[in-house]
Amino acid sequence: MTALVTERPAAPELLALLGHTPMARIAIPLPHPHSGFWAKLESRGVGGMKARAAVAMLTGARRRGELLPGAPVVESTSGTLGIGLAFAGQALGHPVVLVGDIELEPSIRGLLRAHGVRLELVDRPAPRGGWQAARITRLRALLAELPDAYWPDQYNNPDNAAGYTAMADEITDVLDHLDILVCSVGTGGHSAGLAIPLRRRWPRLRVIGVDSVGSTIFGQPARPRPMRGLGSSIHPRNVRHEIFDEVHWVGPSEAVDTCRRLARGCFVSGGWSTGAVALVAAWAARTNPGAVVATVFPDGPERYVSTLYDEDHCLRNGIGTGEPPRDRPLEIPHPGAVEATGWTRCRTVVDPLVGSERGVS
DSSP states (O other): OOOGGGOOOGGGGGGGGGGOEEEEEEOOOSSOOSSSSEEEGGGGSOOOTTHHHHHHHHHHHHHHTTTTTTTTTTOOOHHHHHHHHHHHHHHHHHOEEEEEETTTHHHHHHHHHHHHHHEEEEOBBTTHHHHHHHHHHHHHHHHSTTTTTTOTTTTTTTHHHHHHHHHHHHHHHHOSOSSSEEOOOOOSHHHHHHHHHHHHHSSTOEEEEEEEEEOOTTTTOOOOOOTSSSSSSSOOOOOGGGGGGEEEEHHHHHHHHHHHHHHHSSSSSSSSHHHHHHHHHHHHHHHSSOOOOEEOSSSSGGGGGGTTTTTTHHHHHTTOOSSSOOOEEEEEEETTTOOOOOSSSSEEEETTTTTTEEEEO
């Protein structure tokens, strides 16, 4: 099966393009007026936000001797990390094989292949663990077929979080103070990679995690999740539950409404994660007068033109009722108390793998 990949020369000069993304002040109603928050615009960076994690994981593996020069890299992706790995593979000289699924947008499939990636698609979710588990099963088969192949394992690789240290430095270069950090949570990489160094700088920093309805990360039951890239149907070890002061679950209709308001109001928008964190960041700014609030918009709107921004697609999938999001989330006392079906807040943070919990007043 070595014909699956071909050797490629390294282009280390690409690494100089990594990061250094701008921050924007977002002050439009989403949908309610608020005092404004800062957003790190990762769509403006080459390879997207996860290029930072991809480069960190591959360079860490090379340093430890786990990734040999020119050896293939094999990973599972719902899209965003795939673009980042395509960038890292070109920069460091590694062919990249990605396992996606048939829900991966055609535009992203074409873009990945244009960047020289070998893309394999699984055609059905696993009975337990959904698309993620199905992709991992195929990935393990590829590892057995490809000599010297390396699996970064983004969900459990600590170098994932380390890739965001530079982003934390970029935020501190712009902001003199930060009170609240709002982070989307999927693999757990960027939330840990940002919150830990930023809290060293500002010890009283509050961290709000934003998850998807139907995600198991914070102790909710697994359900189908149309919001790709946000949440998880498995339990990534990179998620540092202890860093979060509270968690919000956001539904697809609320994320769609927020993204479209961003696009109309300030020409800065993105995908599911962007809509979810923008909704929560606007709420945090409105309910904490005078607080400095920041978040990260992980990507731009381009890959979502045929889904999140397509009226027919949303109607076919029951996304969007025409009603704007309510002015506050539903409050629940514990993640196991109520199943979140829309925007929901919990100030008791639970790690479902160990059963530990921490209440926040």
